[in-house]
Amino acid sequence: MKVNKRNPWHWLWLGLLTVNAVLAVILRKFVASNNRVILYGHKLNGNLGAIYRESLKHKALRLTYLTMDYPYYRKLKQQKVDVVWAGSPRALLLLTTAKVLISDHGLHSLVLLLDYSKLKFIDVWHGIPFKGFDKDDFKVQHRYDEVWVASEFMADLYEKKFGFKKDKLKAIGYARTDVLVKPGKIDRAALMREYDIPASDRTVILYAPTWQQDDAGRSLYPFGMEEAEFLDEMSRMAEKLNFIFVVRMHLNASKGYRAQFENVYAVPADDYPDTERLLLLSDILIYDWSSIAFDFLLLDRSAICFDVPPPFKKGLSLDKSYRNGEVVANLEEFRSVIASMMENKDMALHCIDEHRNKIKTRIYERLADGSSSARACQEISKII
The missing domain is CATH 3.40.50.11820 (CDP-glycerol glycerophosphotransferase, N-terminal domain)
Structure with a gap:
């Protein structure tokens, strides 16, 4: 606890x-x-x-x-x-x-x-x-x-x-x-209900940033945007591109007021502790410096990494070369990457490349x- x-x-x-x-x-x-x-x-x-x-x-x-x-x-x-x-x-x-x-x-x-x-x-x-x-x-x-x-x-x-x-x-x-490696038969509709998300065949994009960590003034949202501003942007993008945006904040982060936005659903860790089943449901992951990225690697699905400063006073245990997926530095790049992934959904759901495999093999060797x-x-x- x-x-x-x-x-x-x-x-x-x-x-x-x-x-x-x-x-x-x-x-x-x-x-x-x-x-x-x-x-x-x-x-x-x-x-x-x-x-x-x-x-x-x-x-x-x-x-x-x-x-x-x-x-x-x-x-x-x-x-x-x-x-x-x-x-x-x-x-x-x-x-x-x-x-x-x-x-x-x-x-x-x-x-x-x-x-x-x-x-x-x-x-x-x-x-x-x-x-x-x-x-x-x-x-x-x-x-x-x-x-x-x-x-x-x-x-x-x-x-x-x-x-x-x-x-x-x-x-x-x-x-x-x-x-993640041996999921068995997945009932997607049941999974969505488990996380209080309306069952649908729409693409699920999961946003799972790390918390403030050692930077007390750090925002949980990228590019200098406030919570309402970022989630309003995601709500409009989700409506336009036909996806569901799921926000998974760290256990140490505030729940906020995310449920007020159309197409945006909050699954806070204290209420929905099973992260792996949520990953099985997620088609695309958005992260910054969260360790969740290494779990998601095993699903061979697309990821987007926000290129924001790491909030760690002692630097990194695993450096920037261990990030995978599309690294975006601003809102325009982010919009472009999301639009491209939604246009090529099959490629996004089966994303296997040399860099990703190299990281996966190094981290897990043959034990995953x-x-x-x-x-x-x-x-x-x-x-x-």
């Missing part, structure tokens, strides 16, 4: 988790662990969600998602997910007896168990980064037992740029990408094969 410092309920839930973490540290000295595995992150999505779904195929595995977010806990409970609310006695029992904890963000007060227990910690992270990181950004994860990454190339990046010890890194692929979740579960089985 993303903690809102202005929300008193969030402070209460964090306090209850902290109490359970402290008690678990004490009780683990007297209680034997079992084979339970805890999943911990803002939402049960991305790599965590993919690993959880794969684990349901294995009788010997019991993965439980732990969340501080009580309304989200209730929602998952209704969906028959194995979930525990972090402020409950069940959470104390889980933290006391589990053998492994897998996370994709930070730990909040569970860091106490990292410091004072033998609970095994594994990091799976939540995206291939453009953002510049260094050793200081992963102070908690450096103390984990294992870090699972997308490829040997990414393991090398983690070692040389992020300061991880090589023996902690395991290249197993990115579990969240499995559904639809089996990364299975490899993760194999690794869990070895541990327990």
Whole structure:
């Protein structure tokens, strides 16, 4: 859960988790662990969600998602997910007896168990980064037992740029990408309803920028345009060229008032956490420095990259050469590229070129094969 410092309920839930973490540290000295595995992150999505779904195929595995977010806990409970609310006695029992904890963000007060227990910690992270990181950004994860990454190339990046010890890194692929490689039969109309978009055969263009990051004054919209100005422009273009414009803001960004514009639909990450299924629905991606671009690569569809300054104080982990698709620097170029793609829809939906394949091969090597979740579960089985 993303903690809102202005929300008193969030402070209460964090306090209850902290109490359970402290008690678990004490009780683990007297209680034997079992084979339970805890999943911990803002939402049960991305790599965590993919690993959880794969684990349901294995009788010997019991993965439980732990969340501080009580309304989200209730929602998952209704969906028959194995979930525990972090402020409950069940959470104390889980933290006391589990053998492994897998996370994709930070730990909040569970860091106490990292410091004072033998609970095994594994990091799976939540995206291939453009953002510049260094050793200081992963102070908690450096103390984990294992870090699972997308490829040997990414393991090398983690070692040389992020300061991880090589023996902690395991290249197993990115579990969240499995559904992009092996999507199975797609019911497009059902997918559109899932994201509250009216079902139609119109082209879906997804706009998914990164958030302000380290630039507090940064706009989430390009070319010096305000939100209303940009979305009004997109609304008119969508009407003229017959497409649907979908806005996917980062979890840390405000929801804004995007739903007021014709042909424009908002799918904020906190309300619609499953990014990969949204990508399956999207025919064209527009991005800036968001890691979503590396997931979308696997679909071999057209992308447009806004050539705006990166909002990262530590530069880039993966430089500008890792951008793919049409790079546009102003509104006129953008209009021209969109019009061209809409005139050649078949080419846009099957966009394969040498540069794109080079990036894809380097980032994922041979591990984007639809089996990364299975490899993760194999690794869990070895541990327990």
